[in-house]
Amino acid sequence: MNTKPAETTLARWLDDDLEGTELAAFEASHAADATLLARREESRAWRASVAAAIPAAIEPAYPEFFNHRIAKSIRERMPKAQPRRRAAAAWRAWWMPASAAAGMVLAFWLGTKTGGTPQMMTLANPDAAQVAAQGPTVYTPEHGVDAEWFASPDAAATVIVLEGVDAIPDTLDFSDSVGLLSTANSTAALEPSDDAEVPE
Amino acid sequence: MIRNMIHQEADAWDLAQEVFIKAWQALASYEAKARFSTWLYRIAHNVVYDWTRKRKFESAGELNDEIFDQHRIDPAAVTAPGAGEAPDEAMARGELRAKLAAALAKLSPEHREVVLLKDVQGLAYKEIAEVMASSIGTVMSRLFYARQKLQTMLQDEYQAR
Numbered sequence: 519m520n521t522k523p524a525e526t527t528l529a530r531w532l533d534d535d536l537e538g539t540e541l542a543a544f545e546a547s548h549a550a551d552a553t554l555l556a557r558r559e560e561s562r563a564w565r566a567s568v569a570a571a572i573p574a575a576i577e578p579a580y581p582e583f584f585n586h587r588i589a590k591s592i593r594e595r596m597p598k599a600q601p602r603r604r605a606a607a608a609w610r611a612w613w614m615p616a617s618a619a620a621g622m623v624l625a626f627w628l629g630t631k632t633g634g635t636p637q638m639m640t641l642a643n644p645d646a647a648q649v650a651a652q653g654p655t656v657y658t659p660e661h662g663v664d665a666e667w668f669a670s671p672d673a674a675a676t677v678i679v680l681e682g683v684d685a686i687p688d689t690l691d692f693s694d695s696v697g698l699l700s701t702a703n704s705t706a707a708l709e710p711s712d713d714a715e716v717p718e
Numbered sequence: 719m720i721r722n723m724i725h726q727e728a729d730a731w732d733l734a735q736e737v738f739i740k741a742w743q744a745l746a747s748y749e750a751k752a753r754f755s756t757w758l759y760r761i762a763h764n765v766v767y768d769w770t771r772k773r774k775f776e777s778a779g780e781l782n783d784e785i786f787d788q789h790r791i792d793p794a795a796v797t798a799p800g801a802g803e804a805p806d807e808a809m810a811r812g813e814l815r816a817k818l819a820a821a822l823a824k825l826s827p828e829h830r831e832v833v834l835l836k837d838v839q840g841l842a843y844k845e846i847a848e849v850m851a852s853s854i855g856t857v858m859s860r861l862f863y864a865r866q867k868l869q870t871m872l873q874d875e876y877q878a879r
Contacts, residue, residue: 529858533836535843564865568837571815572722572822578731588738595743 523548532561586657621677622668629673654678719759722834723766725823733769737762752848759835759849770827814872821871829864836861 523531523544530536531544531554548554578584656665656678664681720737721730740761748757822830828850835841835849846857 526855526858529862530843533843564869565837567814568818568833569840571818572834572838574838574840576721578734584731584735588735588742591735591739592742595739 528554532558533565534558534562582659583657587655590655618668621679622670625668625675625677626670626673629670629675719831719834719839720762720766722819722822722838723827723831724769725819729769733762733765737765740765753845756841756845756848759839759841759845760851763831763849763851766831767827817872818868821868824871825864825867829860829867832857832860833864833868837865 527536527540527544531541531548536544654667654676656667658665658680660683662682665678666681667676667678669676720733721727724730724733737758741758744761748754752760822833825833831850832846835846836843841849843854843857847854850857
């Protein structure tokens with residue numbers, strides 16, 4: 519009579535893969551086999567050492583941002599529902615595109631006035647270039663804040679418009695944030711030069 | 719799983735997002751024949767292999783295993799410190815982790831995946847077969863050879879235990 523277990527059953531038992539009646543049947547005939555028990559312990563030790571060395575799950579560094587990007591992609595891929603027209607909101611039909619266009623024109627004009635010659639940035643990573651071409655992902659951690667962005671490739675400018683941000687209190691001291699800009703140029707701009715007249 | 723399969727931090731998170739998006743899109747077609755986690759692993763498997771295939775295609779059909787090693791994540795980088803672990807134990811664990819990750823990276827994607835699904839994620843043979851769209855026999859065979867290769871590469875550490 520052949521008492522050797524089938525190879526597949528043995529492999530499953532060694533990996534603790536057998537359950538219920540299969541497990542009971544196997545253990546009834548092989549539970550006393552010291553060699554098999556030793557092999558199973560070896561298999562368990564191996565799995566334990568691998569599982570201890572390699573984490574099964576890792577939290578993303580910024581879970582909210584991770585989830586936000588998923589939700590955004592799902593929204594973008596969803597077929598857009600036809601908005602219902604309301605008579606009371608008819609002014610929006612011309613007001614919102616007009617204000618958006620005005621904003622873009624303003625951004626373009628500011629870009630031409632304040633910026634130097636636009637410089638082409640060469641991105642070493644082609645994936646990054648692809649991401650840049652798709653536009654920025656705007657993430658607002660506060661609820662109730664809407665963000666829209668407008669880009670003007672000609673002016674090399676991107677304007678991000680935030681709606682719903684709390685008003686900045688008068689007590690906020692901006693000098694701290696100015697202090698962070700400690701580059702040579704900004705320092706030169708803030709401090710009077712030797713030639714400049716100092717008001718008394 | 720994805721992070722351990724492709725070893726590229728940024729791409730791994732992008733692919734993980736893609737998995738969740740695909741799962742959401744295909745949710746209506748999910749039938750409770752398999753566990754939800756198995757179904758999700760199946761999607762992850764497809765996403766990773768599509769990505770790998772695309773990368774191979776982009777490199778003019780030349781299989782370059784180095785793409786799995788680019789921007790390698792430091793295997794010793796853990797997100798949470800092990801509570802109560804002595805420094806020498808932590809160092810030994812970190813060394814083993816690094817060697818194991820390096821050895822895993824040398825395996826073929828199929829062998830690597832079967833080890834990750836069985837020994838790290840703890841899936842049953844039947845579930846692994848569903849995820850990898852292969853037979854249980856193939857899964858067993860792949861796991862046997864993958865473990866054998868890993869243990870050969872990690873012989874010193876394995877014998878010391």
